[in-house]
Amino acid sequence: MSITVNDLSFNFGQNRVLKEISFTARGGELLSVLGPNGVGKTTLFRCILGLLRGYRGQICLGGTDIKGLGAAEMARLIAYVPQFHYPSFNYSVFDMVLMGTSVHVSAFSRPGREQAKLVDAALERLGISQLKERGFTRISSGEQQLVLLARALVQESPILVMDEPTSNLDYGNQVRVLTEVKSLVSEGYTIIQSTHSPDLAFMFSDRVLALKDGAVLGCGPPEEVFSEELIYALYGMRVKMESLYYDRVRVCIPKHIADKAAAASLVSNL
Amino acid sequence: MERDRRNTFIVAGLGILLLVIVVLSFGLGRYPVSAGEVLGIALSKIFPLEQFWADRTETVLLNIRFPRIILACLVGACLSATGAAYQGVFQNPMAAPDILGASAGAAFGAALAILNRCSSFTITLSAFIFSLLTVFLVYYFSKKIKGKSILGLILSGIVVGSLFSAATSLVKLVADPTDQLPAIIYWLMGSLAGAGSREIKFALIPMTLGLLPLLLLRWRMNVLTMGDDESRAMGINVNRIRLTVIICSTLTTAASVAVSGMIGWVGLVIPHVARKIVGNNYHHLLPASVLSGAIFMLLVDNVSRNLLTAEIPLGILTAFIGAPFFIYLMTRRGEYS
Amino acid sequence: MFRRKTVAAAAVLTLSLIVALLLIGGCGGDPAGDPAAGQEKVAFTDSVGREVEVPAEITRIVPSGTMAQIVLLSLAPDKLVGLAERWSPDAAEYLDEQYYNLPVLGQFYGGKGDHNLEEIARVDPQLIIDVGEPKPSIADDLDGISAKVDIPAVHITATLETMGEAYRILGELLGMEEEAAVLADYCEEVYSRTQEIAAAAGEAGAAKLLYCTGDKGLNVIPRGSFHAEIVDLVSDNVAVVEETASKGTDNAVDLEQILLWDPEMIIFGPDSIYDTVAGDTKWQELTAVKEGRYYEVPAGPYNWMGFPPSVNRYMGMVWLTKLLYPAEAAYDGYAETARYYKLFYHCELTEEQYTELVARSF
Incomplete structure (x- = not known):
């Protein structure tokens, strides 16, 4: 299922946060959103999720404009994996994930055996079945992130929105989660995530959306969008971009370190 | 699954405990009634039995003890359920039934009626109506406050609630200090002494109308504790559920305060007790709160009418029992299962 | 499995108990007639027009509040079986010990409304008497209390001017016309x-x-x-x-x-x-x-x-x-x-x- 955004603009009072943003993420794609802190990634996501309604422009999910959709209809199309969850009450991991099935259950009943099976499957898939009975507040933040991802999975929506899903994870978990995400994408999920790591974004994404000052700086496959100029424009950091493995991987190295290393190797070769 | 089944047993156990205490409460009271007489009177309603007790005994049992026992259970059940529900929809463990001013409004209604020397049923009615009115005002004003709806509700509740409290103080100021003022103060301290079948019939409808939807919606309350954004993203119509919970809770709280006066702590402490026993999942938490609240209130009312000759107001007892118990609960290391 | 059976058994037992209780609750009306030999009853119309059946010979009374307590103490102290309010400590100087130590039942008028119905039932008075100025809801309230404890209750209106009249009515009611006349004349x-x-x-x-x-x-x-x-x-x-x-x-x-x-x-x-x-x-x-x-x-x-x-x-x-x-x-x-x-x-x-x-x- 595709996400199509046309000329999306949003203001917080006088502050113009999003300026005529347009992009498309097709079904079965991972779209990574890159941009400096505070550029409006979360606002963009909240608009797409239907949590902010006061935007101008058009957002379509699978061709349907979301303006007319209610919460339940939205939830069947798109699920949310937040960056942090501050719990007021401690629930077990199982119960947390079970909540994701609420949209498939009527208002007056509770999820049953069917939904419990979905939960078990999701936990299994993400390798956190052993956490099932643990309290959510007692597990590590990386594990919490995986739980939130599992919760989104059981919602069985074709589109997932993930707000910086790997920020809290150790390197191993980062790669594991992204691999998992990639596998979901290959099953047909459409996933849009925000990330601060250009390297990983390049490695895993099908499309990249670069945002600066609320506007689109670049959108398209990473090989086309990524460049040293782009990184400088986004982060104000001069980098040397190296391409590896037939351009399947690109690595950004801060320029001053790259230059120093190059100079050192020159000297050592003499 | 294990925890689930265990919790179901616990809830069933609470139900049985409640029944046992209800039965025992019939035997408690200043008027001497033997267990045999209790049983006799009870059975005589089903089978024809030779009457071996005094008329007066039956009157005491049916007209004095029975209404009090039933009302104590209902009030305790409603206040705890409402407290638990509010803690969920406001995502705040410190929420209590009077967070939106329902109690303050009821107090004003009762004080006003006492000032005008109304009959005791009119006092109850007045308390009920003003309670509903107050929450309506709170909700209405909260809609005008920009920003997060929960914050708006709480702020509005504080403001409107304190307005009505001030109004109640004004009523106390102009009341006759020989009879009206003590009557107001005593009503505010909470008591089921005047409970009769009239009060039961009056309170039963709003209490049932309120409790039933709360129990039906209890799974969704779990989701609401995750926060507005996440709940909405999971497909829950947050505003509608919150409004429903508020309406239902107001009905139960208004009815409870109208018949029993201001009783605090029950709505705050009992849900936490229930959380320690069955966990935070509202599927078991809400029924557990209902039953624990009923048990607690019944025990407190038993103390109220039996410890001394004069009745001890319920609000005082719940505070003296509830507050230390709350401290004890909070200092113990609560391990989530 | 075993646990299930115990729970089921307990549930059935308590269920039957519930049914029993519910049936009690359904009928909270008048208990079946007087088992004891009936005391003679007479009809009495109180000051707000309520027609109440009271015993012909009254020996046990309780006041509804402090005002009634003072009046009844003056007229018929030996008939009192309970007080509305505890006497203050300096009253001990003036009052006879037996009146001072009567059980305290609480007041439903003129005060906190902290009357203990069971206590009233326990001291078994024949009549509850309220004296003073009538509240608008008094008929309702007195009927309510009467129904709860199955004891008749009457109201006698008395103001500063009409106290004498009130005493005379009380005297007639309690069969103490002479003593009442003395007090009425004094007032x-x-x-x-x-x-x-x-x-x-x-x-x-x-x-x-x-x-x-x-x-x-x-x-x-x-x-x-x-x-x-x-x-x-x-x-x-x-x-x-x-x-x-x-x-x-x-x-x-x-x-x-x-x-x-x-x-x-x-x-x-x-x-x-x-x-x-x-x-x-x-x-x-x-x-x-x-x-x-x-x-x-x-x-x-x-x-x-x-x-x-x-x-x-x-x-x-x-x-x-x-x-x-x-x-x-x-x-x-x-x-x-x-x-x-x-x-x-x-x-x-x-x-x-x-x-x-x-x-x-x-």
């Missing part, structure tokens, strides 16, 4: 005598009086208030306020207002500032204080001027007229007081006790 005598003295003093001679209460002495009883009946009757109550907020409150005013009124005489309620006012420079400005014409209302066991506004107020009438118009009220203070105490408290008042009572009142 009517004192009341008309008070009126005569006030009339004799006339408008011009009416003393300008202020009745102050409260721990700062700033709560005045205004003209027209329920509690100012006696003051209004025998003097010119200078405390004229526009809104007598509800019948019978005191009004909190400030010293400026009192200075404006500048009464000739001030009476202070007990526990007010009678002791300290002499040394208080603020109050020195008042004529009454400068000339030493301020007094304290006597009290023991009850305030003579009211609080509660029951028969104790007759003592207030006796005292106040004597204080204000000693020429016209030429009776012996001690004799009159002793007479009251004998009639109403069944107490032989000694001269010492009298002197102590009125030490600050003349």
